[in-house]
Amino acid sequence: MMREEPWQTAEVCGPTKAQGIKKPAVVGALLKKAKHPLLVVGSQALTENTGKKSMIDYFIEFSTAAKIPIVATANTITAFKEKGFDNAYSYGAMEITGRLQDHDWMVASKKGPHDLVMTYGFPYYMEWLMLSALINFSPHIKTVSLGRYYQPHATWSFPNLKKQNWNDALKEILTLSGGSK
Amino acid sequence: MTEQKRARLKADKLDTGFGSFRNIEVTIGKVIDDDWDEPMGPTPMPDVTTLRSWDHKLLTRYRPAYMPACQLCCLCTFGKCDLTSGKRGACGLDIEGQSARIVLAAANIGCAAHLAHSRHMVDYMIHEFGPRFELSQGDGVEIEAPVSRLVTGIRPRTLEDASAILDYCETQLTHTLSAVATGQEGSWIDFESKAFHVGMIDQVGMEIADLAQISTLGFPQSDPDAPLIEAGISSMDPKKAMILAIGHNVVPATYIMDYASETGVSDNIDIAGICCTAWDISRYDAKTKIVGPISWQLRFVRAGFADVVVVDEQCIRTDILEHAKKVNSPVIATCDKSTMGLPDRTDDDVDDIVKDLVSGKTPGVYIRDHEKIGEVVVKTAIKMHPKRKKKGSLPSKAKMQELAQACRQCSECVRSCPNDQPVMDAVLAAAEGNFEPLADVYDECIGCARCESACPNEYDLHSWMVKAAEGRWKQESFMVRSGRGAIKDTEIRTVGQPIVFGEIPGVIAHVGCANYPDGGRAIHDHAEEFAKRRFIVVFSGCAAMTVGAIKDEEGKSIYERRPGTFDAGSVLNVGSCVANSHIAGAAIKIANIFAKRNLRGNYEEIADYIHNRVGAVGISWGAMSQKAASIAAGFWRLGVPVIVGPHGTKYRRMLLGRADKPEDWMVWDARTGDRVQVAAGPEHLFYAVENLEELMVMTAKLAIRPNDTAKGRAIKLSHYIDLHETYKGYFPDDVHTYIRRETDIPITIKDKIKAQMKENKWQEKPIPDPTLVRRLVYGGNGGGK
Numbered sequence: 013m014m015r016e017e018p019w020q021t022a023e024v025c026g027p028t029k030a031q032g033i034k035k036p037a038v039v040g041a042l043l044k045k046a047k048h049p050l051l052v053v054g055s056q057a058l059t060e061n062t063g064k065k066s067m068i069d070y071f072i073e074f075s076t077a078a079k080i081p082i083v084a085t086a087n088t089i090t091a092f093k094e095k096g097f098d099n100a101y102s103y104g105a106m107e108i109t110g111r112l113q114d115h116d117w118m119v120a121s122k123k124g125p126h127d128l129v130m131t132y133g134f135p136y137y138m139e140w141l142m143l144s145a146l147i148n149f150s151p152h153i154k155t156v157s158l159g160r161y162y163q164p165h166a167t168w169s170f171p172n173l174k175k176q177n178w179n180d181a182l183k184e185i186l187t188l189s190g191g192s193k
Numbered sequence: 194m195t196e197q198k199r200a201r202l203k204a205d206k207l208d209t210g211f212g213s214f215r216n217i218e219v220t221i222g223k224v225i226d227d228d229w230d231e232p233m234g235p236t237p238m239p240d241v242t243t244l245r246s247w248d249h250k251l252l253t254r255y256r257p258a259y260m261p262a263c264q265l266c267c268l269c270t271f272g273k274c275d276l277t278s279g280k281r282g283a284c285g286l287d288i289e290g291q292s293a294r295i296v297l298a299a300a301n302i303g304c305a306a307h308l309a310h311s312r313h314m315v316d317y318m319i320h321e322f323g324p325r326f327e328l329s330q331g332d333g334v335e336i337e338a339p340v341s342r343l344v345t346g347i348r349p350r351t352l353e354d355a356s357a358i359l360d361y362c363e364t365q366l367t368h369t370l371s372a373v374a375t376g377q378e379g380s381w382i383d384f385e386s387k388a389f390h391v392g393m394i395d396q397v398g399m400e401i402a403d404l405a406q407i408s409t410l411g412f413p414q415s416d417p418d419a420p421l422i423e424a425g426i427s428s429m430d431p432k433k434a435m436i437l438a439i440g441h442n443v444v445p446a447t448y449i450m451d452y453a454s455e456t457g458v459s460d461n462i463d464i465a466g467i468c469c470t471a472w473d474i475s476r477y478d479a480k481t482k483i484v485g486p487i488s489w490q491l492r493f494v495r496a497g498f499a500d501v502v503v504v505d506e507q508c509i510r511t512d513i514l515e516h517a518k519k520v521n522s523p524v525i526a527t528c529d530k531s532t533m534g535l536p537d538r539t540d541d542d543v544d545d546i547v548k549d550l551v552s553g554k555t556p557g558v559y560i561r562d563h564e565k566i567g568e569v570v571v572k573t574a575i576k577m578h579p580k581r582k583k584k585g586s587l588p589s590k591a592k593m594q595e596l597a598q599a600c601r602q603c604s605e606c607v608r609s610c611p612n613d614q615p616v617m618d619a620v621l622a623a624a625e626g627n628f629e630p631l632a633d634v635y636d637e638c639i640g641c642a643r644c645e646s647a648c649p650n651e652y653d654l655h656s657w658m659v660k661a662a663e664g665r666w667k668q669e670s671f672m673v674r675s676g677r678g679a680i681k682d683t684e685i686r687t688v689g690q691p692i693v694f695g696e697i698p699g700v701i702a703h704v705g706c707a708n709y710p711d712g713g714r715a716i717h718d719h720a721e722e723f724a725k726r727r728f729i730v731v732f733s734g735c736a737a738m739t740v741g742a743i744k745d746e747e748g749k750s751i752y753e754r755r756p757g758t759f760d761a762g763s764v765l766n767v768g769s770c771v772a773n774s775h776i777a778g779a780a781i782k783i784a785n786i787f788a789k790r791n792l793r794g795n796y797e798e799i800a801d802y803i804h805n806r807v808g809a810v811g812i813s814w815g816a817m818s819q820k821a822a823s824i825a826a827g828f829w830r831l832g833v834p835v836i837v838g839p840h841g842t843k844y845r846r847m848l849l850g851r852a853d854k855p856e857d858w859m860v861w862d863a864r865t866g867d868r869v870q871v872a873a874g875p876e877h878l879f880y881a882v883e884n885l886e887e888l889m890v891m892t893a894k895l896a897i898r899p900n901d902t903a904k905g906r907a908i909k910l911s912h913y914i915d916l917h918e919t920y921k922g923y924f925p926d927d928v929h930t931y932i933r934r935e936t937d938i939p940i941t942i943k944d945k946i947k948a949q950m951k952e953n954k955w956q957e958k959p960i961p962d963p964t965l966v967r968r969l970v971y972g973g974n975g976g977g978k
Contacts, residue, residue, distance in 0.1 A: 104891070144261050
């Protein structure tokens with residue numbers, strides 16, 4: 013099921029659609045090029061895992077290795093705080109979507125803008141709309157959807173993947189960012 | 194603009210030079226309502242741009258954040274136009290303008306639905322009761338139509354006044370609708386302003402509709418002890434003929450109830466409703482029953498309960514006829530807005546119509562005559578009942594198991610489910626004889642049936658869920674409180690001051706549809722949490738039903754546990770969708786009764802008062818419709834923040850404040866004329882939360898207002914901090930921004946807050962008499978610093 017088509021079948025978009033991430037090296041290259049990347053992690057990360065690793069542990073490792081701050085939406089912040097991780101910041105999903113449209117804004121009051129935003133952990137339709145906001149109103153930002161299902165409004169997205177393929181891809185991205193396998 | 198009232202002469206008998214007349218009524222032009230001594234404010238009957246500057250103030254602070262569902266425009270033959278990457282369409286509109294245009298289109302549609310309902314209601318009531326029939330919300334309500342008074346400057350005292358107000362509303366809707374046409378409005382901010390305008394008009398239209406039906410149909414009149422009503426599927430008596438009424442317009446159903454009563458067959462039939470008609474039939478007759486919210490249509494019809502299905506208007510499944518056919522339930526369409534392709538049998542003999550329906554010669558009919566509807570429905574139900582013997586269309590478990598074994602495992606059912614429910618896994622479990630997963634999906638299902646439309650094997654998946662959960666819904670019985678109508682002036686006198694001072698920390702209004710992301714329990718838990726914290730919790734529409742479905746250990750619903758007064762810790766139901774206007778009305782009456790601000794044609798001042806002082810928060814956890822969009826728009830113009838559940842992102846536009854930009858939070862101090870910075874409260878005007886946890890925290894935060902007294906601010910902060918610590922797991926880092934003086938600090942958490950204040954170099958701030966409107970500075974146009 014390696015198709016680049018919306019997971020929720022009616023969520024088709026306009027003339028532009030995300031390029032499929034066929035090799036995780038694409039994400040590695042984007043990370044290398046980005047000056048101010050950001051991870052935006054939604055509440056599904058609280059219950060999902062990749063392989064034997066919880067998504068929270070995965071993102072802590074990813075963030076630490078690649079030196080990328082995390083915005084944790086809704087109650088997702090609780091898990092990062094509980095694990096003593098201090099590079100996570102709390103914003104609502106709509107708040108961060110709005111803030112990222114401001115060219116001058118960057119998380120933790122640093123000088124912006126963010127130029128690469130990676131998303132994970134939202135209801136499919138919600139992430140679809142968040143990415144639509146960014147593709148239309150934040151032309152300075154490239155977006156990468158890290159979920160299992162194709163998000164056409166991202167700049168780059170995985171196609172719809174089987175769980176094992178997705179696990180493998182995430183593992184490789186972690187390795188490319190300097191984290192453990 | 195004040196000359197809106199026609200003078201009428203009425204005479205039983207009149208002898209003139211050219212004849213003698215009986216029962217005549219003559220209209221002599223228009224006269225002013227000159228016995229209302231409240232002075233007329235500056236904006237009676239505002240047109241589309243009268244309040245534009247107020248809208249722009251709000252829209253500058255709460256800048257729209259668009260999330261287009263589509264990057265194209267396909268509304269005219271210039272197009273399709275590609276609006277990506279800053280491109281403009283052939284008409285000149287860019288993606289921002291187009292997105293705002295969609296917002297206005299949705300608000301127009303929603304307003305039109307309510308307004309047409311209101312127009313039907315008022316015209317019908319005039320026909321039945323005469324134009325001079327007096328309107329009333331009951332004892333204890335002298336300000337009986339605060340929204341209409343505020344917007345139009347008219348005090349509607351008769352049905353004729355109500356009709357004149359609707360004339361104004363219809364004109365405004367025509368203008369805002371026209372602005373959506375290609376080649377009209379081009380600015381996002383003015384599309385948005387017009388959406389606010391039509392939202393305000395919607396509140397007037399809803400108020401008139403409910404005022405008309407409350408006054409004429411014997412509904413509870415501002416009654417905190419409105420009767421408790423049996424609800425839930427198992428509250429139906431299978432021994433009785435069952436009439437199901439779906440929609441929003443109660444008028445046809447009243448004729449059914451009256452006919453049943455007049456012919457002595459009431460004890461032989463159950464009349465039950467789905468969606469807002471359910472509330473309004475219960476307000477007409479407390480013996481009627483409530484099936485549940487809009488999303489329960491399909492499950493109830495397919496389970497075969499209904500011997501007749503009656504549809505009026507709004508929130509009807511448009512394919513209800515197809516589903517009813519499968520269970521031999523005749524459908525009677527009663528409203529010109531939803532005739533379902535059925536033959537118009539208005540002029541036919543009742544017995545002929547009944548015969549055709551009972552024999553199955555026709556699956557349904559459209560009837561315009563209310564009296565005939567009453568007779569046809571009751572007679573048909575009684576004849577169908579023994580014939581149908583509750584014929585359902587639910588499959589047997591054995592059949593389901595057999596079919597499930599042929600599942601193609603294509604995932605199309607999951608991919609079509611709005612809530613990503615694990616339908617396919619549940620089907621595969623059923624193939625093994627385990628039906629519990631399907632029953633679990635039923636608990637979360639919103640009843641859209643998209644899964645079965647998508648299934649290549651054409652499985653009736655929704656019916657499978659209903660069958661699998663049969664043991665659950667057969668126990669589904671609970672009590673809900675019928676709609677009370679408006680809030681009494683006397684109640685406002687009691688709570689006005691503590692609300693404005695912040696000592697009652699807020700008014701939470703749970704409004705609207707049942708497109709929940711995770712079943713209905715969330716709104717119950719939210720309501721209980723905030724009622725415990727002494728907020729006033731108000732419900733309306735489908736949310737008001739769902740909240741009652743959750744029972745405590747003693748089997749009591751929230752309505753049985755908590756009083757229905759408008760007071761701290763209460764949980765009250767105002768009624769159907771059109772009763773939403775009473776929630777806005779309560780906020781308006783606080784400004785009038787407690788603060789002595791004039792209402793009459795004085796929109797901007799009252800909205801400014803509410804925005805800065807009344808800690809009201811609207812919530813629509815399952816907002817689905819364009820009507821919900823227009824209802825929200827009405828609250829936005831009043832400056833009341835609205836929170837929606839995650840599906841609310843599909844409204845494609847938030848109104849977000851920027852707490853990190855102090856320059857966005859400047860107000861005038863009405864006492865001194867100085868420009869003063871206040872904390873970000875309410876921080877947002879329209880916000881979609883991701884889950885219940887975020888809703889809990891956001892609700893408490895959005896109840897904060899610049900005018901809170903020290904005691905009130907401390908109370909509100911203590912709730913915000915406590916909920917933040919509970920649901921986000923840490924002490925919020927923005928508390929210091931809400932502390933103006935040390936007296937604002939909640940005493941029990943003083944040390945933590947003071948440490949944060951010190952860390953952030955906190956300085957004392959003035960507490961202004963806040964206003965966004967410079968002309969409201971005492972003594973003139975400000976002139977302070």
